[in-house]
Amino acid sequence: ATPALEDIEFTAYACHAGSVTCMALSADQNLLFTGGADGSFFIHDVSAIDGSGKLRVREAAEVAGDFTEEILVTKTDVNKQAVRIDELRRRVEELKVNNAYQLRVKEMTYKEKIQEVRDKFGAELESDQRRFKSLQEEKRSMEKNYEAKILDIEQQRKDEFDDLEAQYQAKVSAEVQRYEQLVADKEEQNRQWDSQNKSLVENHNSNIAGVTDDYDEKVQSEQTRQHELVEEKKELVERFKRLQTAIEADADTEIDTLKIKYEQRLASEREATVKLKGENSVMRKKFSHLKKEIEDQNEEIRSLREKEKVLLETIRGLEKDIQGHKKEIREREETIQDKEKRIYDLKKKNQELEKFKFVLDYKIR
Numbered sequence: 001a002t003p004a005l006e007d008i009e010f011t012a013y014a015c016h017a018g019s020v021t022c023m024a025l026s027a028d029q030n031l032l033f034t035g036g037a038d039g040s041f042f043i044h045d046v047s048a049i050d051g052s053g054k055l056r057v058r059e060a061a062e063v064a065g066d067f068t069e070e071i072l073v074t075k076t077d078v079n080k081q082a083v084r085i086d087e088l089r090r091r092v093e094e095l096k097v098n099n100a101y102q103l104r105v106k107e108m109t110y111k112e113k114i115q116e117v118r119d120k121f122g123a124e125l126e127s128d129q130r131r132f133k134s135l136q137e138e139k140r141s142m143e144k145n146y147e148a149k150i151l152d153i154e155q156q157r158k159d160e161f162d163d164l165e166a167q168y169q170a171k172v173s174a175e176v177q178r179y180e181q182l183v184a185d186k187e188e189q190n191r192q193w194d195s196q197n198k199s200l201v202e203n204h205n206s207n208i209a210g211v212t213d214d215y216d217e218k219v220q221s222e223q224t225r226q227h228e229l230v231e232e233k234k235e236l237v238e239r240f241k242r243l244q245t246a247i248e249a250d251a252d253t254e255i256d257t258l259k260i261k262y263e264q265r266l267a268s269e270r271e272a273t274v275k276l277k278g279e280n281s282v283m284r285k286k287f288s289h290l291k292k293e294i295e296d297q298n299e300e301i302r303s304l305r306e307k308e309k310v311l312l313e314t315i316r317g318l319e320k321d322i323q324g325h326k327k328e329i330r331e332r333e334e335t336i337q338d339k340e341k342r343i344y345d346l347k348k349k350n351q352e353l354e355k356f357k358f359v360l361d362y363k364i365r
Contacts, residue, residue, distance in 0.1 A: 015042045132360045175318050
């Protein structure tokens with residue numbers, strides 16, 4: 001008896017990617033055929049029934065290996081595929097023919113280019129050979145010229161160096177002699193100046209001492225004389241007072257006489273004072289004259305010092321000239337080094353030409 005639907009247990013299997021469009025059992029009801037909208041077709045084994053009367057479907061692990069690679073297609077699809085295959089074959093044949101033609105064209109083009117390159121290379125090789133020969137000749141001529149120039153430059157440098165050395169030695173010896181002469185003149189002038197200064201100072205001191213002594217003596221004598229006159233005046237005043245009391249009658253005449261006498265003496269004293277003032281002014285003039293001589297000596301000393309400075313400046317100038325000569329010698333040595341460097345560059349260029357020659361020889365071979 002067929003069991004009821006509610007008693008049947010259903011198990012879901014993931015097979016089709018879309019909905020199931022058809023389903024059928026085999027004649028012996030052991031196989032179930034299903035078709036889907038995705039074009040897949042599955043065969044299920046539904047023959048086994050367990051002891052309870054329920055339909056036993058195999059597990060998914062048992063049917064996992066039953067999938068096949070074949071798919072169901074229609075005749076229209078098969079015809080389309082055949083037409084497409086014929087079209088592709090025809091295109092393949094056309095491509096083969098076209099490729100063969102392109103290969104032949106490229107081969108001809110490459111042959112022409114190879115011939116052009118050969119011709120061009122042959123022409124370049126001939127021109128390089130001619131150029132190499134000309135470069136060899138130019139190299140030989142340049143070597144000869146440079147060797148001659150080097151010899152001339154070395155000889156010229158040697159002559160210039162000898163001349164400069166001789167001139168420098170002569171200048172140095174002349175400057176040394178001049179310097180020694182200037183030093184000797186300076187020492188002689190210093191000795192003369194010291195002796196003159198010493199004698200002038202001694203004369204000045206002796207003159208000042210003599211003038212001072214004379215002036216002191218005269219001042220002392222004048223002071224003594226003035227003191228004596230003051231004493232004498234006092235005595236005369238006292239005598240005058242005594243005589244005034246004694247002789248009143250003859251007072252006027254004696255007063256006039258004494259007045260005249262004292263006026264004369266006062267005049268003589270004034271003359272002596274004026275004379276002393278004149279002598280004092282003379283002494284002052286002598287003092288100023290000696291002072292002026294001292295200033296002249298100081299001025300002469302300053303002039304000698306200025307001469308000494310001039311001599312020192314001359315010595316410095318000579319030393320600068322010596323430095324200039326040394327600098328000129330260094331510059332000439334630098335010029336010689338530059339020429340030697342140029343010679344080295346020419347030799348280096350010659351080596352490069354040798355390398356170029358070697359490369360050309362290698363290309364020719």
